Amino acid sequence: MAGWSLVAALALAVSGCGSLDRDTDSHRYNVVAHETFGSSSTYSRLFDAPPERACEAARRALLSQGYLINVAKGKEVEGQKSFQPATDNHQIITIRVVCAADSKDGKVTLGFVSALKDTYNLKKSSNSASVGVGALGSLSLPFSAGNDSMVKVASETVSSATFYDSFFDLIKSYLRQDDELRQQSLTGDEEFVE
Secondary structure, rough: HHHHHHHHHHHHHHHHHHHHHHHHHHHHHHHHHHHHOOOOOOOOOEEEHHHHHHHHHHHHHHHOOOEEEEEEEEEEEEEEEEEEEEEEEEEEEEEEEEEEEEEOOOOOOOEEEEEEEEEEEEEEEEEEEEEEEEOEEEEEEEEEOOOOOEEEEEEEEOOOOOHHHHHHHHHHHHHHOOOOOOOOHHHHHHHHHO
């Protein structure tokens, strides 16, 4: 009886240690605990333009950098670009822009941008073939052909302020170009009317 009590006590102690490790791991990997909804301008900027113009400038900014446009609605744009930093590594960046009016007259826009980076690694799996040899029995040999496939290993939101700053600056440069063209066309129309 005393032996069983000792075994039960040891089992409880070991399971207690295991739960402590699990709690530590769950706290370490709990990203919700680290997420704070503070006032940050990393993912948003104000633009002196209506939402449609701001999102059109964002679309042109993405196109100028080689992004493939997946979605281009009036107040929403999404682009995607692929990278291959190594032969066994592939990365895809998806940028989503949402433009919302930030003034009653609709001439100021608050642009929200978030970028998602998906990482894929090459997973190699070789096949083996069994060959029956009369006196020796079955012999398993590695087969040279394999099934190589890209497996998603990570997906994270890009949080680099420099990345977003450069993108917002590019949007603003396209808005300035648009303003200059509008000004030139107005000046040209006035001269034409006279």
